[in-house]
Amino acid sequence: MMSGPARRLRPFAILTFALACASFAVARPTAPPDARTTEANIARVTTSLLAQSQLSHHPLDAQLAGKLLDRYLDALDGTRSLFLKSDLEEFAAMRGTLAQSIRADGDTHPAHVIFARYLDRLKQKVAFETALLRAGGFTFTGHDTFAFDREHAERPADLAAAHALWKQELRAEVLQEKLAEKPVPDVTQTLIHRHEQQLKTVSGLGNDDVLEIYLDALAHVYDPHSDYLGKESMESLSIAMNLSLFGIGATLANEDGACTIHELVPGGPAAQSGALKTGDRIVAVAQATGAPVDVTAMPLTRIVQLIRGPKGSPVTLTILPPVGAPGGARTVRLIRAEVQLADQQAKARILDLPQAGGRPLRLGVVDLPSFYSGRDDAGGSGATADVGRLLDKLRAEQVRGVVLDLRKNGGGSLQEAIDMTGLFIKRGPVVQTRDASGSIEVGSDHDPSVRWAGPLIVLTSRLSASASEILAGALQDYGRAVIVGDTSTFGKGTVQTIVPLANVMDRAGLGHSFDPGALKVTISKFYRPSGASTELKGVASDLVIPSPTEAAPVGESKLADPLPWDTVPAAPFDRLGEVAAALPSLRTSSSRRLAIDPAFQDLRKQIDRLRVRLSTGTVSLNESERRREQSEDKRLDDAIAAQVRRQSADIPAYEITVKNAGRAGLPPRLAATPPAAPDAGATHPPRSDFDVDPSESHPADQLVLNEALRVLIDYVQLRAPVNGRT
Secondary structure, three states, X not given: OEOOOOOOOOHHHHHHHHXXXXXXXXXXXXXXXXXXXXXXXXXXXXXXXHHHHOOOOOOOOHHHHHHXXXXXXXXXXXXXXXXXXXXXXXXXXXHHHHHHHHHHHOOOHHHHHHHHHHHHHHHHHHHXXXXXXXXXXXXXOOOOEEEOOOOOOOOOOOHHHHHHHHHHHHHHHHHHHHHOOOOHHHHHHHHHHHHHHHXXXXXXXXXXXXXXXXXXXXXXXXXXXXXXEOHHHHHHHHHHHHOEEEEOOEEEEEEOOEEXXXXXXXXXXXXXXXXXXXXXXXXXXXEOOOOOEEOOOOOHHHHHHHHOOOOOOEEEEEEEOOOOOOOOOEEEEEEOEEEEOHHHOOEEEEEEEEEOOEEEEEEEEEEXXXXXXXXXXXXXXXXXXXXXXXXXXXXXXXXOEEEEEOOOOOOEEHHHHHXXXXXXXXXXXEEEEEEOOOOEEEEEEOOOOOOOOOOEEEEEOOOOOOHHHHHHHHHHHXXXXXXXXXXXXXXOOEEEEEEEHHHHHHHOOOOOOOOOOEEEEEEEEEEOOOOEEOOOOOOEOOEEOOOHHHOOOOOHXXXXXXXXXXXXXXXXXXXXXXXXHHHHHHHHHHHHHHHHOHHHHHHHHHHHHHHHHHHHOEEEOOHHHHHHHHHHHHHHHHHHHHHHHHHHOOOOEEEEEOOOOOOOOOOOOOOOOOOOOOOOOOOOOOOOOOOOOOOOOOHHHHHHHHHHXXXXXXXXXXXXXOOOOO
């Protein structure tokens, strides 16, 4: 949870900001310092700000410095398979002086020494794996396993032990590719190229990239959500918060080592030019009248930086056609513009659900990917304004109930969360925040207007975090909405603010030869109107629906050094009490449906299988056994998808966007969009048992939504007054 861009620092944050500046008060340099001095200044300022502004107000001492070293090693080598025990013994000598040297001198030398060793080990690993791949002869008939969960594993004792680990990891990769029915020669070439590209990317990281990894590890010593953000990371965060950027409107990807156009954003300069298409490869970038810069060996993040730029400025791309397509190199000149990321905006659907012996029941579903901030131009608005327009449209089309889907909403602007809660209540406290001094500030909705007063379901998951938890927790405290979904939400109950380091350094007269980025620092915790923190515990659902994310290893409690759960006194508010009386009936009805629904029976089997895989932390390297697992995964996926298709067949649905919400009437009916029927001739891509991504789209996503809609139907009927209207 972050404060929005327009939200000011609290008084205590301003005080510590001033203290940080004062502690670095020196004569203003007549010229910018060199890169090494700039890096040292960034490190000193970051260390000081964390000690003075982070919620715990803890100076960087020997204990925290030791954790910094451990965090940095894990940030580079998360699988604990590259660094040897001898490396750790060598690095241990740094622990005694690490805290003092970074506080006083901004010494980042350890970061570069360790990174250099990491790069050496990675080169050894890639050479070892390449030799094994070229030799071939992999067999998968034994009963050995690969341990994909090495979070707490011992590091290899020596190079021979590392070779054994690397070999098992490589065998797991080879088997994963074989399960996708790739020919052995293709598997060999794919993996050789993949590992070479990884080495090429890491080798291309500059000193500023290494600094970012190191200082980010330093921030994480204090709590999981304080971060150091380099220039590129800060720009990406701004884009996510505002759903806009200044650039050409293209999504780029690294495909076979080439910067490739993956997607064109509708309405962006690239799409409007008609000169670019997906699959085109960018090999050089030129600014205004400058010379082209070859980007063929450059990390993707660097290429993105070259292409982004000020609104109205020109950029010239040198383009090669897709691999295998005719044609040679050509140049395309584009004028950068503000690109709106409309696909990340809130959107809604209207569904006419058939009812036995009666007219269809019209319901609305609002999908909110994030609590993005408002913008002060005509190009767009914040999440609250957008959801308000959608609710107005749903109300105008006489929906009887609404599902607000926050299952993949990881948060965003604190102010947007407060304002959006106000769309559903008349007025009152929404969130309480407590800072390091113990001072409590209440964030309230003061607008008496209500945009939706009817039956409301808030659909959540383990991925619903921060701002999502503020809204869900407040609406649950008020008794305004039924919270449905996973057992609980993520459990992030902290507030962060962004401190641009250039401002601090300029005021302290330190200067900088490159953009020093920013510090995202945890300054307070937030609490529900009832006084309970959402830290660690999250928001518990009133009604639980099985889902794949329920078993996923995500949540605040899974992160290192989370802050504790606690409470503050409740804020005075009027409980609406709309939900409590209906909950027993809603739970009973849903439990009965889930018990006999074959799709949910299959989903429970999937969840149990996932839990077993994750609990062991290993995956079999026996091909026959894995193919049996893959076949069962496919059977369950197909069965769930088929059931979802049956549930959703012939249900009229209409998509409402922010753009069309103001138009009269309904847009054309949507074509059926549930999971497609299985293709009997297609191979089933294998699950990656050691790389679980709970945010991936899954046939069960629609299944869970369908049950939430059935809960809403029950709720509408329970709340319906005598005249039949809610």
